[in-house]
Amino acid sequence: MTKHPKRAWLPLALVLLILAGVVTCMWTLNQNLVPGSSKNSSGTGIHLGASTLSSENYRTIPMDQDDIHQGLLILVNNDHAYSFPQESNLVSVYQNKNKSYQVSTTGLLLQKDFLTQFNAMMKDFSSAQGIKDIIVVSGYRSKEDQQSIVDQKIQQLGKEEAMRWATVPGYSEHHTGLAADIGIYTSDGKSPSYQGQGKYAWINEHCAQYGFILRYQDDKKDITKIADEPWHYRYVGTPHASIMQQENLCLEEYTDYLKRYPFDGKHLTASDESGKQYEIYYVGAKGKTVDVPVPNDKEYWISGNNVDGFVVTVQL
Numbered sequence: 001m002t003k004h005p006k007r008a009w010l011p012l013a014l015v016l017l018i019l020a021g022v023v024t025c026m027w028t029l030n031q032n033l034v035p036g037s038s039k040n041s042s043g044t045g046i047h048l049g050a051s052t053l054s055s056e057n058y059r060t061i062p063m064d065q066d067d068i069h070q071g072l073l074i075l076v077n078n079d080h081a082y083s084f085p086q087e088s089n090l091v092s093v094y095q096n097k098n099k100s101y102q103v104s105t106t107g108l109l110l111q112k113d114f115l116t117q118f119n120a121m122m123k124d125f126s127s128a129q130g131i132k133d134i135i136v137v138s139g140y141r142s143k144e145d146q147q148s149i150v151d152q153k154i155q156q157l158g159k160e161e162a163m164r165w166a167t168v169p170g171y172s173e174h175h176t177g178l179a180a181d182i183g184i185y186t187s188d189g190k191s192p193s194y195q196g197q198g199k200y201a202w203i204n205e206h207c208a209q210y211g212f213i214l215r216y217q218d219d220k221k222d223i224t225k226i227a228d229e230p231w232h233y234r235y236v237g238t239p240h241a242s243i244m245q246q247e248n249l250c251l252e253e254y255t256d257y258l259k260r261y262p263f264d265g266k267h268l269t270a271s272d273e274s275g276k277q278y279e280i281y282y283v284g285a286k287g288k289t290v291d292v293p294v295p296n297d298k299e300y301w302i303s304g305n306n307v308d309g310f311v312v313t314v315q316l
């Protein structure tokens with residue numbers, strides 16, 4: 001039998017083929033590891049987990065049942081009215097804003113926490129995109145303000161259609177002073193409606209880092225009962241905004257989600273891209289006064305959820 005020398009290259013060709021495959025695979029993997037090449041460009045970068053108590057050193061803060069209606073995480077919608085507490089941290093936007101955006105009237109009010117973070121976001125937005133034409137067109141509304149909006153809509157659209165668009169006074173998130181509508185300022189006064197696209201997409205990509213959420217999104221309208229509103233931002237604070245964005249939860253869903261982490265169970269942990277770590281837990285409000293446990297040795301803040309309890313956010 002004579003040998004077939006032609007076949008001697010076959011094993012070598014196979015090895016080369018496998019090598020080529022491995023190199024291509026590694027190159028592809030490497031491309032995915034390059035920052036910014038990942039498909040997840042939402043920018044939240046938050047990591048979640050669950051843990052038992054991080055401190056053994058707790059004390060309790062006595063809270064009133066009524067206190068569940070106050071705080072950055074309150075849920076206000078058609079089922080949960082705003083309680084208009086006497087104490088509010090409303091401040092004038094006109095007097096406290098920076099030069100990175102505009103405000104439609106001198107009388108517009110928002111909560112101080114909202115404004116502090118909104119100023120920071122608008123400053124970064126305007127230096128990133130080179131524009132300063134965002135205008136705040138609506139902020140805090142009293143019951144009377146909301147009633148006149150409803151009356152105006154009824155005149156324009158008739159009662160049935162109007163009530164599909166306008167919220168009953170007492171149930172609008174604008175009552176909280178933690179929500180604002182924004183637009184685009186033009187010198188002719190004909191501001192186009194804000195859609196959050198083009199250069200403005202920056203805001204939606206980064207708002208969670210400043211504690212803001214886009215409150216009414218199309219894919220959640222069955223839950224929020226409010227149609228897509230790309231102009232309406234709500235302040236909930238960090239790290240909550242990032243968690244909601246990453247887990248794709250609207251505030252109604254997030255309020256329920258946090259109940260999975262009661263004080264006497266596992267707590268939700270979150271670490272953001274700047275390395276800050278948080279621990280979050282829920283305390284149900286039963287009875288007239290509620291003892292809310294808080295760590296002695298760490299910074300924390302308590303918020304009511306406006307439904308049935310409190311949420312404690314601890315910075316570790």
Ligand SMILES: [Zn+2]
Pocket residue numbers: 138174179180181231232
């Ligand atoms: Zn609004």
